[in-house]
Amino acid sequence: MSTQQESFGIEPGWWRQLELRHTGMITAGQLDPRAHQAALDVLRSHPPIAFSGDEAGQTLNAEDLAGLMGQAREQTERELLKERDAAAKEQRRLGWQRVEDALTADDANETISEGRWAGFSRGEARAWCWSLFEYEPHGFVHPGSQLRHESLQQLQSGAFPEVFGYPERACALADRGLTPREYRRYKELLGRS
Known part of the structure; x- marks a missing residue:
């Protein structure tokens, strides 16, 4: 597998937990995809240790954050369904x-x-x-x-x-x-x- 295929096709485990996906798009101002790739490589090699919680000093791991995201998504989907029905x-x-x-x-x-x-x-x-x-x-x-x-x-x-x-x-x-x-x-x- 080439470096480009690896960088555009495989996301780190914490990305998958949070259902993040790399779009393969080059950020504005970057003329060469290699510059974009370098930035992605840095992100892949420095996974977050924790995420900030709702309260001061509280931290969450990727699994906790994924759970909160799932709850927010479900709540929003229920509200949207009510809106569509109305x-x-x-x-x-x-x-x-x-x-x-x-x-x-x-x-x-x-x-x-x-x-x-x-x-x-x-x-x-x-x-x-x-x-x-x-x-x-x-x-x-x-x-x-x-x-x-x-x-x-x-x-x-x-x-x-x-x-x-x-x-x-x-x-x-x-x-x-x-x-x-x-x-x-x-x-x-x-x-x-």
Whole structure:
């Protein structure tokens, strides 16, 4: 094994205990990887004897520190999971509110006579748009991301965006007997966010 392979592939035991990994990146200002390597060699040959504890004068070994890091990681993961669950619940609530607002709007029963949404009521088209943008998303890479952004703005202002094949998808779903409400219920049962 070459010196470069050893330096970039094998970390000292205390690094592994703390789940540290060398990225192989050269630090800013260093023109040659050998200078970076020299600094890493010094670090490898001088392992820490102890780490500072939370209280004055307290010291921890690598195993103690790894345990504290594990506890912090677990606590943070639990908090993040709660946040994600709350965000998903709020997203479902907002989605349902948008669909219900669309289906109960003053113009909800007016039939659209032009464009790719022709034949749908304004309420149905708007409800389908909100649901399809949420459950069958497209346009996350430019230039689609710009189109998605502009189309969502149009939808929020009351227009019916004719993008990403949504009018045809809504028509196919409606032909199968689904309403926007049933579609959302079905997607929620599948656990799609």
